[in-house]
Amino acid sequence: MGIEDHVRESIAETLAELVSRGELRAAVTGAKFSVERPKRPEHGDVATNAALAVQKLAGRPPRDIAALLAERLERREDVASVEIAGPGFLNLRLKAAAFQRIAGEILRAGSGYGRAPAAVRGRAMVEFVSANPTGPLLISHGRGAMVGDAIAALMEASGYHVNREYYINDYGNQVRLFAQSVRAAAKKEEAPEGGYGGGYVHELASYLALNHAALLASGDDAALSRLAVTRMLDGVPGSRELGGIKNTLAGLGVRFDTFTSEDSLHRWGKVDACLDELERAGRLETREGAAFMKTVEYGDDKDRVVRKADGNTTYFAADIAYQVDKFRRGYDHLVLVLGADHHGYEARLRAGIRAFGLDDRRFEVMFFQLVSLLRDGKPYKMGKRLGNLITIDEVVDEIDEAARRVGAGADALRYFYLSRHWNVSIDIDIELAKKATLENPVFYLQMGFARLCSILRRAQEVFGLEPPPFSEALAERIAHPDELAMLAHLGRFPALVLEAADAREPHRILFFLDELSKQFQSYFTRLKSEGDAILPLASQMAEPHWKDRWDQEKSLARLLWVRCIHTVYRAGLRLLGITAVERMVPLAARDAEATPELSPHPTEPDSD
RNA sequence: GCGCCUGUAGCUCAGCUGGAUAGAGCGGCAGCCUUCGAAGCUGCGGGUCGGGGGUUCGAAUCCCUCCGGGCGCGCCA
Structure with a gap:
């Protein structure tokens, strides 16, 4: 507490x-x-x-x-x-004891500090990304991915059992057009009206021409679109440009528990069953050959077509069936993370849910605002693979390379995507994200953690000291005003996690960590100016009998305190999905031309 | 025209769900530091919280209205 x-x-x-x-x-x-x-x-x-x-x-x-x-x-x-x-x-x-007590709470809870008991608040589903499998993930999808993932993580920490789901729009016109575009590309023909262009379509076409020539020639649109969608999701072997949506997400550290296919909803008859149910309940009305759902009765501004005059169901019909199916799968709470350009959908979805007698207070939609990329403050321009569209993979690769660390790009994107409330639009400057300097807030945050690790490492390697277990006697030695103030800040973490989870606002965690990082840096500098230190400095150890003058208990108390910061810092980073890097790349190695290959940096096992 | 989001320091944004003299980062200015790890630290300057009205002990926060910006309003997905 x-x-x-x-x-x-x-x-x-x-x-x-x-x-x-x-x-x-x-x-x-x-x-x-x-x-x-x-x-x-x-x-x-x-x-x-x-x-x-x-x-x-x-x-x-x-x-x-x-x-x-x-x-x-x-x-x-x-x-x-x-x-x-x-x-x-x-x-x-x-009194100081009120602050010191927090150290005990943190060390007792370890990496579980700030986490509510698991799954006591019911089952929630967070649906996010759900990008059409007709192209690679673009930079704005990335925000949905990070925001959805972070909200899911926060909700888990606050006691929900959370399922992360991706809805695959693999049914209807768009995927049929996609298949036709691929077939056209294979024949070196123009894409059909409203179809897909871009380099990746051609790359997919040549892959299929090599491996599935018969299917390409067959004219079986349904089979071709199933294959094309699978390749978009899983990737084309050996192709970075078509690395696959699932791999892009994995590279961002985003994992899904379930993928639900729109096509399967149709195949299992769930969409028809949903329409039958509405029909029996008198919620449908036929006008000019099309079936309309009377959503106005439930707060929408006009009625919506669910079955077109040609007999096909609309996307909306499937979406209602899908939301209802989610509830019937046993979720108490649905969260849907969508781009701001979809907000027109909320009213009709809500209406659909209410038409089924479900409580739409258990249905939550979050619309994240759009993202634009900058390079040195100017609009981003890069490859012409997709015209002006920028894929996540391109950006991630560029940052990984600059930092010489796989995962650096994902960390940077996480930071920038989560550093603002999702309801404001953001600009991300890729040149800033690449910098290993103080201007780059991602670097600052990760360096702060690395410094804590380094202090604990030095204690162990030079002095053979491990952070001691909590004891009141030792905690009483945590007495510096900055130390007590930081304990107070750390003590806010559990309440903050709850607040951030309930508000669905991951950026609060990020601000907390930035503040923590800054406080420690300020303390560290102040301590030095006061002629004090956590551990004896090299210059002090050069003097004779330095050990006699060393207040080892105070060092131990401070190690205990550093351990507290380290624990909360790591817990916060984990909630955000940002890598807790234990050692930053030495500048010398960074500048050396001798190590061009990218490799993940070894991190110590989580020992909290 | 209607709906959703938004307007806070030069720039980018927080503001703990109504609290005291509105904060941070970047940028600017002045000192200090040269390292237990390299992101330095401290102070200063910078504001009609888009405008106006209302609610009350008290408003950046809630309500109304006007103004500016973004997005959306298909028998597309």
């Missing part, structure tokens, strides 16, 4: 005491109030508006209530002093 939660509990108890003594009305016990770490140090370690928040329920002036609360709070174990400020704020100063 973080500092704020402890204090909140104390205040709630104190309010209850005051009620039982007849000082306040009973109504105040349920009141909401804020407890926060104030921005200004003169407002104490924690501040609360409790007296202001309950004034109406109590029917007394806030400063009177504040005085009652202050008098009693001051007697509590962790509280050093209480001050009444302004209209009735309470500013509390806490």
